[in-house]
Amino acid sequence: MRALIFLTKFLSQRRKAARVFLWFSFVLWRLCLRKALLSSLVVLTLFTLASAQKKSSCIECHIKLDDPRLSTPARNFENDIHRTRGLSCNDCHGGDPNADTSKAAKDPAKGFLGKPKTLDIPAYCGKCHSDANLMKRFNPSLRVDQESEYYTSVHGKLLKSGEQKVATCISCHNVHGIRAVSDPLSSVYPLNVADTCAKCHANADYMRSFRIPTDQFQKFKTSVHAKALYVKQDLSAPTCNDCHGNHGATPPGIASVANVCGQCHARQAELFQTSPHKAAFDQKGLAECITCHNNHAIATPTDQMIGTQQGALCINCHTNGDKGFVAGGYMRSRIDQLIASIDKSTGILNLAERKGMEVSKPKFDLKAATDALTHARVLIHSSSTAEVDKVVAPGLEVAGKAYQAGLDALAELSFRRKGLAVSLVFILLLALLVYLKVRQIEAR
Amino acid sequence: MKDWLDERLSISALVAIAQKKEVPLHRHSIWYYFGGMTLFLFTVQVVTGILLLLYYRPSAENAFESVQFIITEVQFGWLIRSIHSWSANLMIATLFIHLFSVFFLRAYHRPREITWVSGVILLFIVICFGFSGYLLPWNKLAYFATKVGTEIAGVIPIVGRPALRFLRGGNDVTGATLTRFFGFHVAVLPATATVFIAIHILLVQLHGMSVPPSLAKENVGKMKFVPNFLLRDLIGWILAIGVLAALAALFPWELGEKADPFAPAPAGIKPEWYFLFMFQTLKFIPAKLLGFDGEVLGIMAFNIIALLLFIVPFVDRPPGNPRRRLLFNVIGVIALLYIVVMTIIGYVTK
């Protein structure tokens, strides 16, 4: 009996062995050793059910402690991705999870590492996460260079120089309750990244010694990217790590900002590179893209930004008479012209529709003009009036055609009314004549 | 020529019968026009309906687009379609006038009971025409009107659920519903209507035009149907064509947006005006009445009234007495006022 208890205890800790045992039991069952097998199977099942996972005395003990600093890790670990992969406290902290006393469990001789120092955290996590052979066993597609990338970042460089008030692995990923990036509750899920970074970077008091701005998160929240992310729930919109990098987080330099924006805004970046602005900006040491559009508070661009009137960005550098001034003014006027034409055509088509005419086809065709407008607004990045004209001209033509369609619809309407008037004359005349005929017949 | 046809088709015999027909002349004679007007408008529906059939496609994918095609691409398509929609409404209006005038003038008294019954059947056929035709453009308004309407039918105890499935061609309003409604609208209902119209008109010719009981004692003048009354009918029909043309040109029937089964119902949807009084009544009935579901009670009430309509000539048999005459007049006036007031309320409220 004792042997049986030992056997079941042993087996409950080794699931694979339990499976082997069950198969073995089945074979023995077939060989007709039923009664003995039945009792051992019952006991085994009960034990296996009772201890669903491997024993971890760390969690069993810590979860019962009063001090929240000691019990919280044990509680949070329930949600940790490492736990679901079969890992436990000792896989990071060392020690013996089978030991039942605190001293035995946390015996340095058994490899207990305790709580790592801040400066050691990247290496602590990197123990596994930088080991390609090890990570292959769990998730072959995960990268294993986060630790080395980290030391290229501003955080990593500062940490190496001894600064403790920087972000390390656990600052962003949390510790003990680490979720996968794809988990919406994870602190590094795209919708949560900005808040995670802002924990430090928006805290003016915390960041005082570093003398960098702390208004980035505030500014970002007003941006069109934030609107795409949080309002439209478009996860392809950029958050902090998409422009700054995540493990190698560093603000892009003046010379490379355009490449970062150009990841998505490829057309604008391409046009800018071939424009006269590129050389001018390089010479003046001006950052591409963000000089006009800002870096964090990227507002939805408006037509007011281009041109020569009050509030336009062109006149920040250009003065009356220079080539850029003329080009900016021209491009703005062409865009305004197209907008006016589209508005006029939309107006007349809506009028025709209100009056009962079916104009869904001309309205569809007018969309091509709106496309041309969008295209023109992108092409201004080339600073080339010829390029802008290349799309505005056909756009004006399309808008003109739609306007004509509106005029035709109103003409058709007018034709119908005239036709009605004529028909009514005939109809009323006929009715009158029939009436006279009736009177004539009855006069007889 | 006439003799050739006459030998084969007995035309002269028919002409003789027609020439004998007379129409009584009295202060209520004007109501005699409305039956013929309804028939004329029905003919307009048949003609415009057949024309629309040349281009209409009865599937959920194509129906809306085919109607759009008719009113934008087909020559005078806008005219045919608008006339079809307007004439449907005018026909139902004249039908109601005809119904109420026959009721108040007691034209259902013997021997005209079967004429009345066939007329009530035609009333229901025409309402089914309206309900089925309304869905055919497959626009948002029609989709939801059909959804609500068939839902209401489904509320009737015992038969409601099978009836709903029969109407919808399934549990929900889908392309199957559209095809089914199309079949009803262009085949089943026209065939049934033809039969009952034939019965109705033949009976009217057989019995002649009825004179209201109140004027039965007087010696009313008579007018020949052919050509006098018929020419007057014709004036009315010519003016009706004028009205339809004006409505089609000045108030073209809307097409709206294509139905989207997954979009929520637009706010404040209402059925067409001839259903509005019933719709409004259901809105007024409290959710629970005497322990029964309010909606079910309302619908059962309407069903019972519909059945009562059939038995009117059998309940009000001549000679009758002044009290019964008064009672039926009062019932008629109340019904008329109720319909008018409820329709107005339905239009005015959101």
Place this chain on the structure above:
Amino acid sequence: MINNVERADGSAGPPALEPSRRRFLDYLLGTSAVATLGAIVYPIIRFMQPPQVIESTESSVVAAKLAEVPVNSGKIFKFGSKPGILVRTESGELKAFSAVCTHLDCIVQYKPETKNIWCACHNGQYNLNGKNIGGPPPRPLEVYKVNTRGDEIIVSRA
């Protein structure tokens, strides 16, 4: 109000018309009736004649002529109420997709350099099966069926 006159048979009514007036009335009535009938029949006849555009362009359109789409090029066409893109691949095969980008509804274009479909708005990319292979687009482009009839390219919903 015309005063009634007594007639030969003792009845009263409006005075009878003279024969010439009667004929004139009949003539007017006849021509007026014919004219009105004509005004009714004319639209009906015109209605029955097929219009220029034979079918609604919602489920099937003539997207282009074969000559308009050379090898390794794309063309935007109207399909119902939405734009579509017709592509002739390098190997000469014709393919058609919805041209509405699944990211933010911009209109995509064919890029002969990369032989892929590209969206200029945010650098989204689709391969020649319509699958979204780069950038923000979350879903593939809807694929249409392509057939040729004579020198016309017919695109219809799959």
